[in-house]
Amino acid sequence: MKVDQNNPAAYHRQVSEAQRQLTQEDMAALRQLHEFHKKQKAKMQKSHQDEIDLMNLRQFQARMEKQRELAQVSEQLTAIREQGREESAKLTAMQEQLKNNYIRQNQETAAIREAYQQALTEDFQRKAQNLMHKGLAEQDAIRHQTDMQMLTEQLRHQRQVTEQALAHQAARQEQALNQSRVRERENEIFQRQLQILQKDHFNQLEHMRQMNEDRNQRYAANYQEQAEHLRDHYTQRRFDQEQALQDNFRRHRQEMTDSLEKAQARMQQELVNVQRQAAYLKQTTSDQLQDAFYRFEKLPATLTETADGVQLSIKVPPHEKNNVLLHIHGRELRLAFSRRVEQKLADTGGQGRYARSESLSQEFTAPHILDPRSIKQTYANGVLTFTVRNA
Secondary structure, eight states: OOOOTTOHHHHHHHHHHHHHHHHHHHHHHHHHHHHHHHHHHHHHHHHHHHHHHHHHHHHHHHHHHHHHHHHHHHHHHHHHHHHHHHHHHHHHHHHHHHHHHHHHHHHHHHHHHHHHHHHSOHHHHHHHHHHHHHHHHHHHHHHHHHHHHHHHHHHHHHHHHHHHHHHHHHHHHHHHHHHHHHHHHHHHHHHHHHHHHHHHHHHHHHHHHHHHHHHHHHHHHHHHHHHHHHHHHHHHHHHHHHHHHHHHHHHHHHHHHHHHHHHHHHHHHHHHHHHHHHHHHHHHHHHHHHOTTTOOOSOOEEEEEOSSEEEEEEEOOGGGGGGEEEEEETTEEEEEEEEEEEEEOTTSTTOOEEEEEEEEEEEEEOSSOBOGGGOEEEEETTEEEEEEEBO
């Protein structure tokens, strides 16, 4: 890591960065401790809430059981009431039947009385009437006695049925009351057990809280010790880093000074080489311009007509024959020459270059139209020849 010792701002920024790094690590450890406390508290709250939910569930089950028993007793009472209504309906039907029998007997007696009055004389009618009254009285007495016996029997039977129903209902109510008392005793026992469990749970929670406090105190003491150790460690580390930065800065400055001196010497040597190469290239170019082999200022071409076309000849050096091109359009012929001379400067790594470009052209007219696809090129004895047939 490079730090400019002569720049106080950069040095102070480096020191502040190291201090901020130490503070961030301390804050991270505190956040981890806080998260651990939150998790322990959430676990304790969840355990207490589970016990409360279990107690509420048991109380709800007890209430539902009581309501179920009361519903069963109510159904039994309703059945007894329905049975009493059926017995009352039967008794009313029997009373109606007795009443109908009484009316029918009265009607029969009236018919007999009319028959006796019409058939007998007055004497006989009086005797018969007396006898009839006597018979009617006896018949009424017998019928009344029979009706009273039947009614008494019915009332006795109804009383027995009602007494049985009331006894059954009382037995059911007594049984429901006993069951309710049993449930109350069980509920009291459950409440006592629940109080004992709550007390034990409270003691356990208190014990856990005390253990957590002790553990947190130990964690805090360990954390304080670790923080002090880390602070001392990072202080020593920062001091070592500062010393290393200073040593690196001095070493790099010495290396840069040596590198600059070597670069200056190398550049001086390269500059001398470039000057020598430029002088050599200048002399070489001047010599080439004076040499006729390198001078090529015009195209001394000759057009000759043949039996089936034309022939174009031109004298060129061997190294320039590929730079001469022939273009044909109808009867027009155009001869073109182009070249580029390029040379690198020696010992410069390809950075210095010398370049020169030239281009020449000459046009001819043939007597006939030519076929551009029939061009043939030959080179012999310094003469380049193009042969083209007529179209």
